[in-house]
Amino acid sequence: MPRRGDLKRIMVIGSGPIVIGQACEFDYSGTQAVKALKEEGYEVILVNSNPATIMTDPDMADRTYIEPIEPETVAAIVRKERPDAILPTLGGQTGLNTALELAKSGVLDECGVELIGARAEVIEKAESRELFREAMERIGLKVPRSEIARSMEDVRRIASSMPFPLIIRPAFTLGGSGGGVAYNQEDLEEIAAGGLDASLTSEVLVEQSVLGWKEIEMEVMRDKNDNCVIICSIENLDPMGVHTGDSITVAPVMTLTDAEYQKVRDASIAIMREIGVETGGSNVQFGLNPENGELVVIEMNPRVSRSSALASKATGFPIAKIAAKLAVGYTLDELPNDITRETMASFEPAIDYCVVKIPRFTFEKFPGSKDELTTSMKSVGETMAIGRTFKEALQKGLRSLEIGAPGLGSAFRAPLPERSELVARLRTPNSRRLFALRQAILAGMSLEEINEITAIDPWFLRQLRDIVDMESSIRDFALGNSMTPDNPEMVVMLRRAKEYGFSDRQLAEMWKRPESDVRALRKATGTEPVYYLVDTCAAEFEAHTPYFYSTYETGRELEAEDRKKVMILGGGPNRIGQGIEFDYCCCHASFTLRREGVQAIMVNSNPETVSTDYDTSDRLYFEPLTFEDVMHIVELERPDGVIVQFGGQTPLNLAVPLQRAGVPILGTSPDAIDRAEDRERFQALLRKLDLRQPANGTVTGLSEAREVAERIGYPVIVRPSYVLGGRAMMIVYDENDLADYFRTVVGTETPEHPILIDQFLENAIEVDVDALADGRDVYVAGVMEHIEEAGIHSGDSACVLPPYSLPGEIVEEIERQTVALARELRVVGLMNIQFAVKDGVIFILEVNPRASRTAPFVSKATGVPLPALATQLMLGRTLKELDPWSRRKGGYVSVKEAVFPFKRFPGVDILLGPEMRSTGEVMGIAASFEEAFLKGQLASGQKLPTRGKVFLSVNDRDKVFAPDVARQLAEMGFELLATRGTAELLRSHGLDVKTVLKMYEGRPNVVDMIKNGEVALIINTASGKRTANDSRAIREATLHYGVPYTTTMSGARAIARAIHAAQNNPLRVESIQDYYRAAPVKG
């Protein structure tokens, strides 16, 4: 049966900003879907507020709306575009929820729009706990005993009939946010209240605990003829109780017999049918009692998911692409398997390697949060590794994680923790439990005991023990053996170590010799990896897609091609500060290379990305981004150049070692990168160009710090020169603060690594600039004025392009300095500079001769594809030739707004600071700054009120600015509320303010008012650790009850302007193509 001819225009809803639980996997799946639909000749209308996505590139969909993904805005787009259908299953939970809301509101009926892939009833049946449980019972499957609660009274009643621990799961939330495990009544009250609040439908499920059971996932696909296939099975190393997004997972299932596996398979298909997902992919999660095989269904997602992205990367089967084609009427047996070309998509992939996914966490960014893993997801990224054995894959995965671990074992001579400490680290799941497992094994704890404590399947524990045993053999080997390549024992040892996934760095550490020695030993003994293919079929058929992994085996199925080729190093796992924006740049590098006839070779380890889609590049190596792993590929491929400036810090860190090893680095030289990164060389550079930077100094102890801070003048920014995970940056306002910083943050007055002190430019305007350069000419691609003042991490600030308040001459001077820096550093490719402007003086904060987080935003905002042009420049084209100036679009305003994961980390303060904590970003585009900012707010999940009560609480430094903002809001009809201090201040400026009580002043206080929904907007800049806990409690309530808020005065000013605009004009939606078309032609 051919595709449906009755549909012409199909709308795809994306997943919006990157948040925990919904990351770039939905750009991967959405991009596949958009391409698949276009390939079939449909006109595609796309909505996604995230500018850093490939799917929102203007040439991807026919009509691209970079607009907030929320029902009202999307309804406006539906009314404007009149699509025939919406495909809601590719935009994660956001896409699904939005589609469901549209269906419920009647807009779809009104406009005659069909939901394809999953109808509204199907979505409800899968997502509503009650309907789902009834459905499972109808087909004879068990679900954990549970009941729906709609109030705290319900919760208490239900809980009284079940033993603790209990699982609390809110309905309709992302990644289980708001859920958790309650071990006692107190936990129950807290978690259930949060869950009721987080649920879109104010429903939580109170559930029998299956903690410790095996967790199994199945990825199922179904077509309209009811053909069903399982694409991949996944077994979690972490048993039930840890969110699957936070679990180490393995594909395929490791410990089930065929009979048991088939039972799970049959159940998955039965669920797909019963729920009624007509076409597409779904994910089903099961719990399985390891004592007797009892099976319970945990949940099913009637859409592509993080797991389906993982399954696609793990097997080579493009689930999202096929799902899109099934949605428009194809059947599985009509669609070819891209990889084999001759076989069809209606089969079940067979793999001949083991896949391990490991999540990446950033608890260190959220002081006050507990490193504890529960059913609410907390990881911000993940890495995947492929090996022929679990051991190999696990260790490759660990070094791909880039958390400083070269594999399972490191710090080989460090003493082991005490037994009690170990038990504690094992008992409560946490981000470093795997390492604790190694230590426990080393410490001699029995696997039985470890199994009792952790409930991790003995199979996994034995695999870990095998690795630990091998570690001991490797370590001891150096004692009694000649460490030379002619020692046959050496050859055997090296190969065994490599088969177990040990890295050169681990061997070097154990053998107390430089990594280069180990490398030399390996080369001399011929201990080198081969590259095997991910082919969906375990070599049964010839495969045509070039998707490889390394392993220590004997075969050879890969030959380097004799043509011009360039290797792109990706960014590895997502983390805060390095995510989809960099993958976006890497993808464009690849697309551009291919357009230019150059073979594009991608190296990356992040399964969520578009860059690891098998058809993004000519060749894909799914490998860790370490020197060792990259060099192996370089030696095989012999690329003409390697691109390191697109993948963020990960590849940049490899630039110098690679260059030393003789690898040609394309674009800006590693030396120039070093000049910008090395503090002293950077100062010399600025001096040479006569540019200014904030006063600064480097100190080794508190007393010296006092002197330097005194010389510079408070406030100052302090940070360690060497940090893992980029934490511990702080603004200090006086000597006491400084002493506090050394005592509490550094932990000692005489730290091992120096502390850096910079002048803090209070209330300065921060400016981000992205530029392209070819070594001679420079194109200033975008000057972005930050909304939040300097001192807030640039990744956490909103910014505006073009600048909305900076005088023209300042912008010109910033452009001039940009050109001077790019020329001096002989930048070839992209560059980013952060400036601060204070009292008309321009300071340079940072120069990054590489792609920045803002490169995709600027590309979208100006219509100039920066990463593509940068790639062409690296290939030797000139700016004159490419002429970005003539391509630039304008005449509208673009705002970038950051999105934060605070809701995931209860107890964490939401105040912004110099430490980046946002996970993603959205873009608002409009004719005016106000409207664009409003859209940015809406897209980031903050719906600004147009009337109601505003609560203000400001710190002393902001008192100068508060009255103005308050006056504007009062003039717009808002009622002002403030606690005593701020209220007095505002009254003294003639404003009418109602004083509300602080927490300790009695009740009802401000927190009560927030809880009762009486406050429409909160402006709260009260900060500093000596501010009463009061302001913190207010912020917690703000977050908890979802009240729109800002924690900066500059943010408050922007919000006031935006609200003013919103009161006067309804929001207008427009496609990016229309913005570009209407843009004045520039010469």
Next chain:
Amino acid sequence: MKALLALEDGFVLEGESFTGPIDLAGGEVIFNTAMTGYQELITDPSYTGQMVCMTWPLIGNYGINPDDMESDRVHMSALLVKECCKEPSNWRSTETLAAFLARHRIPGVEGLDTRALTLHLRKAGAMRGAISTKILEPEELIAEARKMPSMEGRKLTPRVAAKAPYRWDETAGTRGLPVPAALSAGGTYAWPGTHAENPRVVVYDYGIKWNILRKMREYGLDMLIVPPDFTPAQVDAVNPDGIFLSNGPGDPATLTDEIAIIRELAGRYPVAGICLGHQLLALALGGRTEKLKFGHHGVNHPVKNLISGKVEISSQNHGFHVIAEGDLIPTHVNLNDGTLEGFRHRTRPIITVQHHPEAASGPTDCQSFFGSFKDMLMNKSSS
């Protein structure tokens, strides 16, 4: 213990025996792409005379249990894997794979680059091979491989087929066991059930997988299982409603006596066949069989059921395939390579499938075949 694998064309791989010393073992080397179900595979009589390379590298993880046997012993000549797990983890496991193989004196070799081997077999085709822990000189072992009998023209059913009539006692063992069946002096059989509820089937056992018997019982069929030389007259004496032809090893074309028996029965009874049974029926009714390059061995083969129009994911294990001719109407086709997966007869009540609807190992998508067979028998008994 170091082991060597050699193929007749000179391809050699090193590995380690996990079952102790291997003087010499050999047979046709094939690969299987299933990721679960090694226990079912090694006890499947159809693998007689073959050394099976598992493409999924981690074998033995869940051990061996008493429930998942497909016969009472191991039939393949050797099991070739990447990594054999010595400490299985599963609540049903009672023995390790290594101990089980050793107990049945079947060699197991691990540490092999099974992908390299599979790639070679895919390109060069299934071929003879030999393994040994004694003969470690490649040339010598290659010569041994060349001495092994070729699968084409090889008759293997006598090794595994039933020797005497038996019945399936579903109450024996954990999931049923064969029990000798007594025929009367006149050759009649005391069927336990009624015609109306439990159609009666004479099952020819050429090396049958137990799950076929389990499934037929599940579908309510009464079975008398008989050896390949059970004559049509003997069949008439037990008076069944239909005939079932099982799977089994070897080259179907060598089974000329069996084919003659089938030809005669096919004119008188409804007949169903699975795998070898399907091939023998084809040969009896005017079809041909041919050897496939490297066969179909796995649990992920898409089969289009031409009657329902649906795709079923099937369990497969065959080195030969049928070219349907004359009165044989294709009912199932393999979507990977278009080979025949099942047929019916134009006029007579005869249905077959090349794949394994009984699964074990593999998906249960195709099991309605047993239902179709039962319907065919019920129609016959009601007519």
